[in-house]
Structures are given as structure tokens and as C-alpha cells.
Amino acid sequence: MNERRTLQGIRISILVLMLGLVISGVTAFPLRLELGFASNVLDGSAIDTWFPDAVAWVDRVAAALADVDERYPFIAYGTDWLAFAHLVIAVVFIGPLIDPVRNIWVTQFGVIACAGILPLALIAGGIRGIPLGWQLIDISFGVVGVVPALIAWRLTRRLERLRTQTAAPTR
Secondary structure, rough: OOHHHEEEEEEEEHHHHHHHHHHHHHOOOOOHHHHHHHOOOOHHOHHHHHHHHHHHHHHHHHHHHHHHHOOOOHHHHHHHHHHHHHHHHHHHHHHOOOOOOOOOOOOOOOOOOOOOOOHHHHHHHHHHOOOOOHHHHHHHHHHHHHHHHHHHHHHHHHHHHHHHHHOOOOO
């Protein structure tokens, strides 16, 4: 694989990761609206028949968000910051888009962050009473996110070797 194609692969992988971060961030802003919509769609659907506990959980979360938002709307400010953090992390990945070798640490950070989702979901989820199935959904964000991050990391190492070989003096 030549340098141009390797760089293209890195950039595609990083863009996929950034897109996932942006989507995760933007969808954290209208959480109450989204959960209310999901609750309405799921109630009485085939999914309600197949996974009644999951639908009951979505209903419970939607009701809790509506209650909290009505009585304590400032609590949603926490999810606004969660959304902002996702967007800021996506911006950090501009570095590897421009110069992946020099900014490989950002890609490595992304892999570490994805790995950190697993213990956070299991520990905090258990403490907060989140059903195991929902914890597994949360863990899937790390599992899915780590794929483009690992591809970018591997390709960045390849790009580094290609550039080293090209820069090496020939005899």
C-alpha cells in the first residue's frame, strides 16, 4: 500500500470516528424529546412484544426525564455538557486528519477512551441501577468506536514506516 492510499485510509477512519462523536454529541441535546418519541413508537409495537423489559426501561427513562425537566430543568444542563464534550473530542481529531504521524497520540487516546467505556458502563451502570442490557448497548459504543480508531492507528504506523523508508538514504 502506498503513502497516498494509506493516508486516505487514515483520514476515512478518523472521519468515521469523528462523525460518530458528532452524532453522539448532537443527539444528547434533545434527550427528553428523543426518549418521548422512542417511548411512543415502541409502545404497542412488535418490539414491545419481543423485548417488553427494554420498552419498559425506555418508558421509565422517558417519564423520569419529563418529570425532572418539568420540576428541575437545570439538570439537563449536565447532558448539554456531555454533548459539548463529544463535540470537543471530535474537534481534537482534526490533528490526525492533518498530520496523522505527528498526532498519533490523539488516535491512541481514542483507543484508550473506547476501552474505558467498558469499565465505566459496568461499574457506574451497576451502581446507578442501569439494566445489564442497556449497559451492553453503552459498551457497544466503545466496541464500534475502537474499530476506526485501531484502523487509523495501524495505518498511521504503516505511514510512519513508509515515510522512514522513503527518507532513508540509498546507497
